[in-house]
Amino acid sequence: MTYRTEVTKALTNTLQNDPKALILGEGVADPKGIFGTTLEAATRFPDRVMETPLSENMLTGACLGLALEGWKPIYVHARCDLLMTAMENMVNTTGQWRQVHQDRPFTMVIRALVGRGWGQGPNHSQAFHAMFAHIPGLRVLYPVDPASVASSYEDAMSCGWPTLVLEPRRLYEVEELDYARFDNPDVHIITFGDVVLDASQAAQTLERSGIKAQVYPIEDVSAMNLPESNVPALVADTGHLFLGAAAEVMARLMEQGNTKVKRIGPPFTAMPTSTALERDWYPTQSNIIEAVSGLLDVSVRPLEPVEAGEAEFKGPF
Amino acid sequence: MSFDYEQAYQWMYLIRHTEEEIVDRYHKFEQMRCPTHLSIGQEAAAVGAMMALSPEDHIYSTHRCHAHYLAKGGDLNAMIAELHGKATGCTGGWGGSMHLVDESAGMMGAMPVVGDYISLAIGSAMAFKLDGSGRVAVAFFGDAAVETGQFWEAVNYAALKKLPVMFVCENNQYATATHISERQPAGEIYQRVKPFMWSAHVEDNDIAAVFEAAKECRSANPGFLEIETYRYREHVGPNYDWDLGYRTEAEVVERIAQDPLPSVREKIEGSLATKIETDVQRQVAAAFDAADAAPWPEAVLR
Numbered sequence: 001m002t003y004r005t006e007v008t009k010a011l012t013n014t015l016q017n018d019p020k021a022l023i024l025g026e027g028v029a030d031p032k033g034i035f036g037t038t039l040e041a042a043t044r045f046p047d048r049v050m051e052t053p054l055s056e057n058m059l060t061g062a063c064l065g066l067a068l069e070g071w072k073p074i075y076v077h078a079r080c081d082l083l084m085t086a087m088e089n090m091v092n093t094t095g096q097w098r099q100v101h102q103d104r105p106f107t108m109v110i111r112a113l114v115g116r117g118w119g120q121g122p123n124h125s126q127a128f129h130a131m132f133a134h135i136p137g138l139r140v141l142y143p144v145d146p147a148s149v150a151s152s153y154e155d156a157m158s159c160g161w162p163t164l165v166l167e168p169r170r171l172y173e174v175e176e177l178d179y180a181r182f183d184n185p186d187v188h189i190i191t192f193g194d195v196v197l198d199a200s201q202a203a204q205t206l207e208r209s210g211i212k213a214q215v216y217p218i219e220d221v222s223a224m225n226l227p228e229s230n231v232p233a234l235v236a237d238t239g240h241l242f243l244g245a246a247a248e249v250m251a252r253l254m255e256q257g258n259t260k261v262k263r264i265g266p267p268f269t270a271m272p273t274s275t276a277l278e279r280d281w282y283p284t285q286s287n288i289i290e291a292v293s294g295l296l297d298v299s300v301r302p303l304e305p306v307e308a309g310e311a312e313f314k315g316p317f
Numbered sequence: 318m319s320f321d322y323e324q325a326y327q328w329m330y331l332i333r334h335t336e337e338e339i340v341d342r343y344h345k346f347e348q349m350r351c352p353t354h355l356s357i358g359q360e361a362a363a364v365g366a367m368m369a370l371s372p373e374d375h376i377y378s379t380h381r382c383h384a385h386y387l388a389k390g391g392d393l394n395a396m397i398a399e400l401h402g403k404a405t406g407c408t409g410g411w412g413g414s415m416h417l418v419d420e421s422a423g424m425m426g427a428m429p430v431v432g433d434y435i436s437l438a439i440g441s442a443m444a445f446k447l448d449g450s451g452r453v454a455v456a457f458f459g460d461a462a463v464e465t466g467q468f469w470e471a472v473n474y475a476a477l478k479k480l481p482v483m484f485v486c487e488n489n490q491y492a493t494a495t496h497i498s499e500r501q502p503a504g505e506i507y508q509r510v511k512p513f514m515w516s517a518h519v520e521d522n523d524i525a526a527v528f529e530a531a532k533e534c535r536s537a538n539p540g541f542l543e544i545e546t547y548r549y550r551e552h553v554g555p556n557y558d559w560d561l562g563y564r565t566e567a568e569v570v571e572r573i574a575q576d577p578l579p580s581v582r583e584k585i586e587g588s589l590a591t592k593i594e595t596d597v598q599r600q601v602a603a604a605f606d607a608a609d610a611a612p613w614p615e616a617v618l619r
Contacts, residue, residue: 053477058436058470065440065454068425069375071447088467093433100411101418101426 004172006149007037011074013150014157015045018072021157023049024059025076025111034076035113035172056082060089063108064097064162072107072157078317080112080166081123083132094162095138105160109153116170116194116238116282118315121273127193127239130248132164133221139163140221144196145177148219155220168194168238170313177217179203185214187292188233190226192218192245195236195283202288209300213292221245226252232260232295236283241265264291320525321368322584323593328364329524329578331597332356332384335393338601339400340555348609349400351413352429356384358549361577362487363388363457365527366542369535375423375441376455377434380415381548382427385457391419397604403611410614432465434458435484439471442482442539453535455483461492463506475539476513483534484510484541487521493552494563507543518543522577547572 001009014021023041025034029051033039042049052059056077063073077083083090090110098104115124133140139161143152149167156163171194179200187206189199196217203213216227226249227233233253235246246263253261264283271281293300336355343349356363363384370376370389378385386396392407399406400414407418415429425441428434434456441454462468463486475482486506490497507518515537519530521544534540549569551558559566582590 053470053474055470055474058439058467058474061433061436061467062440062443062471062474065377065425065437065442066444067440068420068437069441069444069448071444088430089433089436092430093428093437097426100408100416102409102411 001146001175002172003146003149003167003174004035004037006146007167008040010150010153011038012040012044014074014153015041015048018157020070021048021072021074022066023074023076024052024063026052026054027078028076034078035169038076056086057088060086060110061093063110064089064094064106067106067108072109074109074111077110077112079124080114080128081126083110083112083128090132090138090164091135095135097137098161099137106162107157107160108162109156110162110164111167112164113167113169114193114238116168117278117313119273119275119278120271122270124317125271127166127237129166129192129221130239130243130245133245137161140166141219142166142193142221143219144168144171144191144193144217145219146171146174147176152219166193170194171197173313177215179215180207182212182214185212185231187211187213187231187296188216188227189213189288189292190216190218190233190235190249192221192237192239195238198283198285199236199288201285202292205285205289206292206300209298211292211296211298211300218245218249224248224252228256230256230258233258233262234288234291234295235261235263236288237263237265238282239265240268242268260295262291262295264288320528322581323589325364325368325524326578326581326585326590327593327597328367328388329360329581330593331393331600332360332363332387333578334594334597335387335397335601336383338605340550342605343555349414350402351400351415352380352553353400353414353555354381354553355550355555356381356548358572358576359487359489359521359546360384361521361524361527361581362485362544362546365521365524366455366457366485366531366544368528369531370455371452372423373450374453374455375425376457377425377438377441378417378427378457379431379434379459379462380427380429381459382415382417386417386419386424386427389419389424390422391417391424392422393600394604394607395419398608398611401608401611402613403608404614405607405611431458431462432467435462435471436467438482439474439480442475442480443478445481446478453481453483455485457485457487459492460486460488460490460497460506461500462486464500472510472513472541480539482539483531483537484539485531485534486541486543487546488543489546489548491548491552491564494558494561496563505543507541510541514539514541516541516543518545520544521546522575522580524577524581549573
């Protein structure tokens with residue numbers, strides 16, 4: 001099943017299994033249903049899939065109010081960028097509520113897609129996992145493996161902490177992640193978001209040169225479980241490197257004694273729209289291979305650069 | 318039905334006396350170490366509106382939340398301990414004066430960033446509509462909250478969905494030290510809300526009128542009630558503040574001369590009023606003693 005179908009199934013199952021679960025958002029009950037993911041739930045549970053006005057900040061606070069009354073809202077945003085309008089209630093109320101109120105648990109999920117490709121541009125592409133994971137009390141999940149989607153939603157709906165679930169739009173048609181599992185890898189490629197595709201391709205190329213590169217996606221950004229072994233590690237992110245998630249990974253690896261660490265990500269600018277600019281903005285397979293070669297002090301020639309996923313995604317959104 | 322002045326005085330005096338004790342002790346003992354926004358002068362708005370609610374209704378409040386917390390039946394001991402940062406406080410010392418909460422009394426929370434509480438109340442109202450329980454969610458806020466996006470987002474949504482929510486705007490004219498005329502165009506707030514829902518306004522020196530208006534507002538689904546009121550003390554802290562120059566001593570003195578407490582007291586028998594006062598004084602003194610004696614919260618692990 002594709003990532004998209006896994007999301008659809010997870011949302012429908014959540015509403016079926018829990019009569020207190022709700023889905024809200026702009027577009028959740030419209031004819032397109034958030035890239036089709038909320039259509040089945042909207043058809044089967046019309047009273048619990050609520051179309052909303054924009055009003056993102058107010059509705060985020062309202063979701064907290066619903067949660068305090070025992071409901072379990074999933075508030076959906078078609079793009080992560082839109083969460084900036086809800087920042088006040090994501091941070092100052094929802095994010096802090098449980099800690100400030102004597103460890104009072106509640107269930108509240110915010111779901112948002114991270115855009116990429118077809119010129120999504122500066123306000124339809126931003127990956128804010130690091131910014132939100134910086135808030136104590138607000139969990140961030142970033143499932144990239146279609147097989148992880150269901151468990152991510154089960155976790156978010158049962159943990160008692162407000163949880164942001166980010167979904168990479170670029171992975172929506174992916175059926176499975178194609179990377180090998182090694183017992184004793186030579187290097188780890190630790191990834192956030194859809195750069196797992198480029199890392200997987202890079203790992204295949206590296207393996208042909210005899211290098212066992214273990215792709216290691218981090219899907220629970222807040223828990224940030226890292227490899228225990230201190231083989232060299234490259235961290236690849238589609239979010240910004242400056243004060244970012246990759247910096248946190250490197251700091252933790254260094255604290256556990258791993259000094260052969262490196263990171264790659266986009267330049268520290270807004271994401272440009274033009275195909276010519278967008279192509280070079282994200283870390284590519286070639287960039288990853290080059291960085292790994294540098295870490296291991298070897299020379300590996302990249303294959304023809306292929307932009308994974310791009311062939312499938314023809315837009316518009 | 319005649320208005321229950323005895324109950325009104327009970328709540329108003331509890332709030333007034335509690336806060337007068339905070340005034341006396343705030344700088345003298347330096348044990349209440351958090352920004353404290355007093356409701357002295359605004360008790361009739363909180364009490365009159367609260368008396369129109371059902372005990373099952375849920376409320377949210379602001380940084381100036383003492384009156385709402387106490388009038389909804391919030392635990393006095395937990396409030397005073399909270400101001401002292403003690404483990405027995407209503408959030409165990411994490412929130413302080415601006416985050417009072419007592420869910421068992423229907424006081425769901427208070428928060429200082431202006432506008433947030435309005436959004437949370439919308440969520441409770443959505444819950445009450447979903448569960449059909451007939452309960453009402455109430456957001457208490459000041460005139461400055463009307464300047465936030467969250468307020469208008471909430472007004473739009475509440476009107477659209479006919480939510481069981483009451484917007485109670487206590488208009489004390491000042492946001493910190495900035496007069497409403499520097500923040501909003503001329504005209505009354507309640508008139509601006511009228512195109513969306515039932516909307517009325519009332520002055521808090523007549524608490525029976527506040528109560529009657531609030532009763533109507535409660536059944537409006539949704540309703541907006543603007544209550545003209547006045548804060549005697551500084552925005553935050555225990556002192557008077559006319560030395561700042563944003564308002565005159567004469568203005569404050571004139572409003573204190575119209576203080577609603579004596580007129581409510583006059584409506585009940587003198588010996589009964591004295592008994593209410595003596596009981597409240599004993600309770601409040603005990604709450605401060607208990608807070609003094611209470612343990613500190615455990616350190617937060619790094």
